[in-house]
Amino acid sequence: MVATTYSKEEILQLLSAIADPEIPVVSISEIGMLRDVMITDAGCEVILTPTYTGCPAMGIIEADIKALLHENGIEPVTVTMVYTPAWTTDWINDAARAKMNAYGIAPPKRSSCGSVADAEKHINCPICNAADTTLVSRYGSTACKALYKCNSCKEPFEYFKCH
Amino acid sequence: MTQQEALFKYTLRLGDNALILSQRLSEWCSNAPFIEEDLALTNFALDMIGRAQVLLRYAGEVEGKEKSEDILAFRRSERQYYNNQIAEQPNGDFACTMVRQLFISAFELYLFTELQKSKDATIAAVAAKTLKEVRYHLAHAEDWIIRLGNGTTESHNRVQQAVNDLWMFTGEQFEMDETDNLLIAEGIAADLHALQPLWSNYIENILSKATIKTPQDAYMQTGSRKGIHTEHLGHLLSDMQYLQRAYPDAIW
Numbered sequence: 008m009v010a011t012t013y014s015k016e017e018i019l020q021l022l023s024a025i026a027d028p029e030i031p032v033v034s035i036s037e038i039g040m041l042r043d044v045m046i047t048d049a050g051c052e053v054i055l056t057p058t059y060t061g062c063p064a065m066g067i068i069e070a071d072i073k074a075l076l077h078e079n080g081i082e083p084v085t086v087t088m089v090y091t092p093a094w095t096t097d098w099i100n101d102a103a104r105a106k107m108n109a110y111g112i113a114p115p116k117r118s119s120c121g122s123v124a125d126a127e128k129h130i131n132c133p134i135c136n137a138a139d140t141t142l143v144s145r146y147g148s149t150a151c152k153a154l155y156k157c158n159s160c161k162e163p164f165e166y167f168k169c170h
Numbered sequence: 171m172t173q174q175e176a177l178f179k180y181t182l183r184l185g186d187n188a189l190i191l192s193q194r195l196s197e198w199c200s201n202a203p204f205i206e207e208d209l210a211l212t213n214f215a216l217d218m219i220g221r222a223q224v225l226l227r228y229a230g231e232v233e234g235k236e237k238s239e240d241i242l243a244f245r246r247s248e249r250q251y252y253n254n255q256i257a258e259q260p261n262g263d264f265a266c267t268m269v270r271q272l273f274i275s276a277f278e279l280y281l282f283t284e285l286q287k288s289k290d291a292t293i294a295a296v297a298a299k300t301l302k303e304v305r306y307h308l309a310h311a312e313d314w315i316i317r318l319g320n321g322t323t324e325s326h327n328r329v330q331q332a333v334n335d336l337w338m339f340t341g342e343q344f345e346m347d348e349t350d351n352l353l354i355a356e357g358i359a360a361d362l363h364a365l366q367p368l369w370s371n372y373i374e375n376i377l378s379k380a381t382i383k384t385p386q387d388a389y390m391q392t393g394s395r396k397g398i399h400t401e402h403l404g405h406l407l408s409d410m411q412y413l414q415r416a417y418p419d420a421i422w
Contacts, residue, residue: 057220057299059216059217059220059303060217060220060221060223060224060296060299060300060303061216061217061218061219061220061221061223062220063216089295090224090292090295090296090298090299091291091294091295091298092298093295093298093299093302094299095302122305123305123306123308123309124309143206144206144207144209144210145210145306145309145310146206146209146210146213147209148209149213150213150216150217150303154206168306170302
């Protein structure tokens with residue numbers, strides 16, 4: 008049982024290198040998916056919360072976690088999904104929001120549990136920062152993103168929806 | 171009926187509603203009127219398959235017979251399914267798919283708002299999570315119904331036809347049996363009778379904005395609480411379950 012040679016903080020630090028497969032500039036810890044790490048006699052347990060119930064990236068993330076910890080000699084590893092409290096885009100930290108924006112995805116607004124209609128208004132273009140944008144489609148390449156176009160620079164872009 | 175049996179049946183019902191509608195919506199993949207709508211409908215299906223997975227896994231744990239979510243999804247026959255009949259109705263035209271979505275998502279909005287307070291921790295957690303997704307499904311269906319209802323004569327008539335055709339399947343969503351009563355007493359399930367007036371007001375309001383008449387028919391289809399379905403579920407299952415029936419235990 009090698010896990011005991013690592014502290015919880017060190018394991019969390021290791022795991023912060025794992026990217027969200029859908030938005031590779033953001034890590035699972037920055038996006039708020041990585042909730043906790045528990046070290047017990049039975050091994051290392053990583054607690055995750057899914058962003059969306061049907062998010063196909065979850066399987067990839069679980070495999071990435073196991074592979075990374077295995078490389079560092081930490082075994083056995085179990086990955087547990089917790090559904091409560093439910094993940095919200097409010098957990099995405101400021102650093103991750105800035106990275107998303109630089110990557111071309113407009114980050115979600117805060118206090119995301121208001122009405123869907125309000126959450127869709129006033130989205131700034133991540134490319135030219137113009138406020139004059141139009142929703143093209145509520146669903147984009149993934150369930151978590153909507154498609155917008157900028158009326159100023161005319162570029163299409165994605166918006167990470169409030170959730 | 172024990173509390174365990176009731177919880178198993180209740181969780182199956184919630185899971186089956188998500189699974190069957192997900193399967194229906196996924197039939198739109200590559201067939202929607204345009205690409206953005208294709209993405210929307212298949213993303214709805216994805217949300218629902220995720221919800222079904224969590225709920226059926228939990229149902230398997232509650233039953234305690236070591237059945238995985240896949241076994242429950244692919245090895246039950248139609249009489250063992252407890253989804254509301256509205257979920258299995260064919261997609262029809264786009265108006266029909268959107269009206270079905272409006273009727274179901276509006277019901278789910280009220281249902282999961284209540285179930286967030288469930289004393290069963292798993293159901294409460296799934297409800298809180300699902301509610302965020304349902305709000306988007308409902309906003310989307312609502313927009314379309316209002317737009318199509320106020321659109322051309324053709325689009326208006328198609329929405330009205332879909333509302334008329336599906337209306338008799340809406341009452342079943344609010345039916346309660348021994349399962350519900352037992353779990354309501356334990357603070358686990360929601361009182362569906364209390365949700366019905368909320369749902370009716372909501373739907374009437376949207377339909378009136380869409381200049382669509384709300385049917386006044388009192389006749390309602392029934393049966394799914396006992397596993398009785400319309401002829402459409404068997405066909406849906408034969409498609410969905412084909413691979414596991416032909417090659418049991420096949421995995422990726």
